[in-house]
Amino acid sequence: MVDLSINFAGIKAPNPFWLASAPPTNSGYQIMKAFEAGWGGAVWKTLGIPVVNVSSRYGSVNYRDTRMMGFNNIELITDRPLADNLREIEEVKKYFPNHAVIASLMVETRKEWIQIIKDVENAGVDGIELNFGCPHGMCERGMGSAVGQEPEVLKTIVEWAKDAAKVPVITKLTPNISHITDPGLAAYQGGTDAISLINTIKSIVGIDLDTYAPYPIVDGKGTNGGYCGPAVKPIAMNMLKDLAQHPEISKIPLSGIGGIETWRDVVEFILLGATSIQVCTAVMHYGFGIVREMDAGLRAFMDTKGYHTIYDFAGLALPNVTEWKHLDLKYKVIAAINPDKCIGCDLCYIACDDGAHQAIARSIDLKNRIPSIIEENCVGCNLCSLVCPVENCITMLRKDDGTAHVTWAERTNADDIPTSFNDNRAGGIGHFVPKPTDALKS
Amino acid sequence: MAEYNRPTSEAEFQNNFKQKKPLMNPTEAFYESARCLFCYDAPCIKACPTHIDIPLFIKQIQTKNTEGAAQTIFNANWLGNTCGLVCPTGVLCEGACVFNHQNIMPIQIGRLQNFATHKVIDSGKEIFKVGKPNNKKMAIIGAGPAGIACACELRSLGYQVCIFEAKNKASGLAVHGIAPYKISNEEVLNEISYLQNQLGFEIRYNTPINSKEQLQDLEKNYDAIFLGLGLGKTGALEIEGENKKGVIGAVEFIEELRSKHHHLKVPNKVVVLGGGNTAMDAASEAAKMGAKKIVLAYRNSKEKMKAYKFEYDFAISAGVDSLFNLVPIGIVGKGKVEGVKFAKTELIEGKLQTKNNDVFVVQCDLVIKATGQAKQGAFYQLIDHLKCDNQSRLLINKETFQTSNPKYFAGGDAVNGGAEVVNAAYDGKMAALGMHQWLTK
Numbered sequence: 001m002v003d004l005s006i007n008f009a010g011i012k013a014p015n016p017f018w019l020a021s022a023p024p025t026n027s028g029y030q031i032m033k034a035f036e037a038g039w040g041g042a043v044w045k046t047l048g049i050p051v052v053n054v055s056s057r058y059g060s061v062n063y064r065d066t067r068m069m070g071f072n073n074i075e076l077i078t079d080r081p082l083a084d085n086l087r088e089i090e091e092v093k094k095y096f097p098n099h100a101v102i103a104s105l106m107v108e109t110r111k112e113w114i115q116i117i118k119d120v121e122n123a124g125v126d127g128i129e130l131n132f133g134c135p136h137g138m139c140e141r142g143m144g145s146a147v148g149q150e151p152e153v154l155k156t157i158v159e160w161a162k163d164a165a166k167v168p169v170i171t172k173l174t175p176n177i178s179h180i181t182d183p184g185l186a187a188y189q190g191g192t193d194a195i196s197l198i199n200t201i202k203s204i205v206g207i208d209l210d211t212y213a214p215y216p217i218v219d220g221k222g223t224n225g226g227y228c229g230p231a232v233k234p235i236a237m238n239m240l241k242d243l244a245q246h247p248e249i250s251k252i253p254l255s256g257i258g259g260i261e262t263w264r265d266v267v268e269f270i271l272l273g274a275t276s277i278q279v280c281t282a283v284m285h286y287g288f289g290i291v292r293e294m295d296a297g298l299r300a301f302m303d304t305k306g307y308h309t310i311y312d313f314a315g316l317a318l319p320n321v322t323e324w325k326h327l328d329l330k331y332k333v334i335a336a337i338n339p340d341k342c343i344g345c346d347l348c349y350i351a352c353d354d355g356a357h358q359a360i361a362r363s364i365d366l367k368n369r370i371p372s373i374i375e376e377n378c379v380g381c382n383l384c385s386l387v388c389p390v391e392n393c394i395t396m397l398r399k400d401d402g403t404a405h406v407t408w409a410e411r412t413n414a415d416d417i418p419t420s421f422n423d424n425r426a427g428g429i430g431h432f433v434p435k436p437t438d439a440l441k442s
Numbered sequence: 443m444a445e446y447n448r449p450t451s452e453a454e455f456q457n458n459f460k461q462k463k464p465l466m467n468p469t470e471a472f473y474e475s476a477r478c479l480f481c482y483d484a485p486c487i488k489a490c491p492t493h494i495d496i497p498l499f500i501k502q503i504q505t506k507n508t509e510g511a512a513q514t515i516f517n518a519n520w521l522g523n524t525c526g527l528v529c530p531t532g533v534l535c536e537g538a539c540v541f542n543h544q545n546i547m548p549i550q551i552g553r554l555q556n557f558a559t560h561k562v563i564d565s566g567k568e569i570f571k572v573g574k575p576n577n578k579k580m581a582i583i584g585a586g587p588a589g590i591a592c593a594c595e596l597r598s599l600g601y602q603v604c605i606f607e608a609k610n611k612a613s614g615l616a617v618h619g620i621a622p623y624k625i626s627n628e629e630v631l632n633e634i635s636y637l638q639n640q641l642g643f644e645i646r647y648n649t650p651i652n653s654k655e656q657l658q659d660l661e662k663n664y665d666a667i668f669l670g671l672g673l674g675k676t677g678a679l680e681i682e683g684e685n686k687k688g689v690i691g692a693v694e695f696i697e698e699l700r701s702k703h704h705h706l707k708v709p710n711k712v713v714v715l716g717g718g719n720t721a722m723d724a725a726s727e728a729a730k731m732g733a734k735k736i737v738l739a740y741r742n743s744k745e746k747m748k749a750y751k752f753e754y755d756f757a758i759s760a761g762v763d764s765l766f767n768l769v770p771i772g773i774v775g776k777g778k779v780e781g782v783k784f785a786k787t788e789l790i791e792g793k794l795q796t797k798n799n800d801v802f803v804v805q806c807d808l809v810i811k812a813t814g815q816a817k818q819g820a821f822y823q824l825i826d827h828l829k830c831d832n833q834s835r836l837l838i839n840k841e842t843f844q845t846s847n848p849k850y851f852a853g854g855d856a857v858n859g860g861a862e863v864v865n866a867a868y869d870g871k872m873a874a875l876g877m878h879q880w881l882t883k
Contacts, residue, residue: 064476064504065472065473065476065477341544342543343540343541343542343543343544344481344485344540344543345479345481345482345540346481346482346483347479347480347481347482349482350482362483369485369540389479390544
């Protein structure tokens with residue numbers, strides 16, 4: 001029997017599906033509605049000294065007919081008085097005592113941190129999240145990502161918060177930094193109980209081609225926003241992995257954020273070490289009801305795999321994420337096209353010929369357009385299988401027998417790597433490359 | 443049994459003759475264009491007689507460069523708007539769409555094409571350039587699709603162009619011969635006006651060319667002449683009673699329908715003779731005009747019909763009945779038509795034989811003969827050294843479209859014996875290039 005409940009650094013929730021601190025958690029109304037819909041926790045829209053927002057706040061990146069593949073915002077923290085928020089937190093906790101309500105906080109001085117932590121604890125929050133991530137507006141005022149980008153400052157504020165807080169403290173990190181482990185370690189050393197990541201990425205999502213202003217446009221001008229949505233998921237997962245594989249940081253729980261929309265996303269984040277996940281854009285796009293699919297999918301996955309709780313599989317992908325130098329150079333795959341499925345679009349042909357290794361030949365049979373793989377040219381790059389629009393038409397088949405195994409690290413140790421510009425140990429030696437003039441049409 | 447009510451007003455007519463390919467709205471075009479895979483060396487391009495770069499124009503629609511999309515279409519086909527609507531896309535571009543191989547609905551190329559061209563035509567924005575004047579003059583006989591396409595191409599090459607048209611409207615069969623549910627008169631004529639406004643070719647209406655003197659004048663005053671005069675009236679069946687009131691040719695019927703709309707009176711019982719696309723159109727149209735009993739009669743078997751299957755299916759869905767393997771041997775009735783006398787036919791040793799002992803009458807008030815248009819053989823005899831094949835189709839050089847009389851070029855139905863608008867549009871354009879090559883070599 002699947003049990004989705006979690007205990008995240010002492011914060012209990014009926015399931016790992018949390019709402020990230022963002023517009024969907026702006027009010028008690030929204031959070032109650034979300035809990036009704038099936039969400040297990042919510043990180044309240046960041047509280048602090050209320051701001052004044054602009055009109056025209058969100059922009060998006062659409063890919064063909066897919067709306068909001070990427071999404072950005074220039075909205076700041078809450079613009080509602082603290083007292084209103086506190087009252088609503090209390091009310092939500094009264095109705096949903098077993099759901100996780102976490103207050104995201106962002107203030108400047110130690111005095112303010114101590115005060116606001118006391119206030120939200122009195123309102124009944126189960127935990128607090130320090131917002132060191134917001135990359136627009138607030139950072140200009142020395143808060144948000146301005147803190148997240150200075151590990152020393154971040155550590156100090158985590159220490160203040162830990163001193164003041166009775167409930168668990170989560171530190172939310174900005175991805176706008178070279179090495180996520182730097183602020184991650186600082187948070188850990190500051191004593192944080194958990195880390196959540198990623199906050200949004202500094203972005204310009206588009207320029208209006210008539211006014212030349214960036215979206216979202218505020219009276220002819222714009223500013224960088226914070227980028228999120230499905231497009232940022234790969235960046236988030238890589239940063240999650242960096243923390244989850246870190247010998248010290250990995251001792252504390254990690255809450256995964258960034259482009260999560262489906263049960264598959266949820267499972268992937270858990271496999272990379274997250275033990276709660278936070279969602280914003282998917283809810284802003286589809287509403288709270290999107291959690292139904294995540295819940296059903298996660299349960300079915302766990303059922304099929306025989307997992308009881310998410311802790312049974314949390315982090316299981318981590319041993320398989322290694323450095324390039326440890327990959328097996330003897331492993332060899334080759335593309336195979338299923339002629340019964342092929343529709344003859346020839347996208348694989350042109351992708352390979354123009355974008356990869358000239359390893360696909362067009363059909364010489366006038367009756368069909370089914371291309372064929374030139375096995376001796378195929379380097380097993382996967383490109384054809386990625387561009388193929390038909391389900392399971394191009395597959396990558398293993399061609400080596402698995403007996404040989406050598407890595408770049410091993411070859412380096414054995415002094416068996418190319419070291420000069422024309423080294424005959426170059427991997428491409430002997431590989432077919434057409435003559436340059438073959439490119440010219442006769 | 444057809445179930446259309448007889449249209450008594452323009453609104454009712456339009457309701458019965460709803461467009462088969464209605465104009466896409468921008469959202470529809472956006473989502474439909476997003477589906478295109480941008481195939482390499484795309485099969486749709488190859489399947490288009492004018493080789494429009496379809497993946498390119500669809501991508502241009504997707505990126506909201508609709509004018510660019512229209513330009514791409516017109517670059518290959520001067521009648522891109524008309525063709526988007528009237529082409530049998532199911533057997534051309536859309537039939538070649540790779541999605542068909544996975545039972546996915548093919549991209550609606552025709553409607554996307556029409557979306558782009560309609561928009562630019564509606565805006566009136568000028569996107570074509572007349573070529574630098576070269577002081578040479580070209581004559582074109584017939585303002586049908588072939589003639590119009592030829593004129594446009596010649597103007598863009600810098601020639602002066604005059605089209606001689608027997609009727610009072612341009613477009614030839616594109617207006618007169620196509621079912622109203624495929625395209626409206628305005629849609630065809632707007633495209634031609636759009637082209638004419640920018641490219642400035644002259645059309646002399648009500649100016650049939652039918653004498654040797656006229657042709658000699660043209661030869662004297664023009665550097666080359668394009669024959670785009672299509673086919674003639676519906677040919678005679680040469681059966682008894684054919685001249686009775688109530689016997690009409692399909693082309694003439696469709697022409698009347700297109701000009702009169704709901705004012706045309708179609709009686710309750712109609713027999714349509716023939717098995718081609720025009721027969722299917724005429725039968726469907728009779729149904730939509732409120733005829734209750736329409737019988738489509740074809741002399742050979744269903745499999746032998748020349749009509750596209752989708753056209754036949756469309757007629758059947760409109761309530762048309764079909765009979766096969768029977769040939770009309772006489773029209774019966776006192777003064778006016780009361781029925782068609784048929785004899786059964788049978789295929790014996792590959793030859794269709796009439797069984798004169800197996801005869802019966804199908805009652806009707808109107809007979810529509812969709813048995814083919816007459817060729818222009820008599821006219822061609824007015825031109826010296828002009829060679830035709832044994833079916834009176836003009837013989838041309840397939841690359842230059844030049845006839846056996848070097849001053850004359852030809853294309854469209856006059857050459858192919860009756861095909862699609864798109865074939866005529868392609869011929870006209872190619873013939874213009876052939877004329878240009880001949881005059882500049």
